[in-house]
């Protein structure tokens with residue numbers, strides 16, 4: 001089996017497990033505080049993904065949220081995996097969370113998968129092959145006026161409320177767009193832009209495992225992804241993220 005098919009199988013199996021699980025209060029732990037949680041299931045799903053991927057492709061490297069990177073491997077392939085993107089939603093809502101798996105060869109994207117676990121919806125893209133929601137090809141929206149755009153951001157507090165160098169700009173942007181929505185999962189929100197149900201995405205903090213699968217899907221759907229400064233999004237570092245439905249909107253959004 002090739003990497004893409006292995007990835008689809010392991011992501012679907014992991015999704016089946018999560019859909020059936022019943023989370024106990026004792027399985028929830030704080031990492032850096034009460035807004036940064038991890039559960040037994042985050043770790044278990046990441047272990048499962050790592051085991052399946054490394055059994056099939058032992059030379060590949062894996063960058064995941066819950067385990068430190070392993071010793072450098074010899075291959076050129078790197079997988080970016082988030083076992084549960086939207087842990088808080090998983091805990092409080094048992095919906096609106098995703099499993100995110102992206103595979104890159106050096107700095108070249110190969111494919112990205114984002115499974116919306118509870119809706120049993122798989123977003124996926126292979127480089128050059130378009131973006132898909134299950135069997136249906138998806139495209140970003142055709143909206144080009146700021147006043148028509150729906151902005152999605154995973155957390156109001158770090159995008160608009162906490163002081164940071166972009167705060168004023170973000171507040172101006174929020175006033176110019178048609179509306180602001182918060183879903184609470186970077187991967188699912190980038191897929192919302194890819195599918196044309198949102199037009200613009202912004203966050204002040206995102207990690208490679210949050211966005212490296214969904215950015216492939218968004219770009220294949222016609223969208224564009226940058227840092228908030230309009231620079232190329234780094235592959236291996238935490239970063240701000242600014243993503244939107246079409247490259248031609250870049251100047252207009254950066255000038256707000």
Ligand code: IPD
Pocket residue numbers: 065082084085086087088154155183184185186187205206207210
């Ligand atoms: C988080 C979610 C959340 C976003 C955070 C991410 P996690 O991922 O995507 O919406 O605001 O920045 O870290 O911890 O649920 O995998």
Ligand code: CA
Pocket residue numbers: 036037038065087
């Ligand atoms: Ca987390």
Ligand code: CA
Pocket residue numbers: 065082084085086186209210
């Ligand atoms: Ca995440």
Ligand code: CA
Pocket residue numbers: 042065082083084085086087
């Ligand atoms: Ca996570």
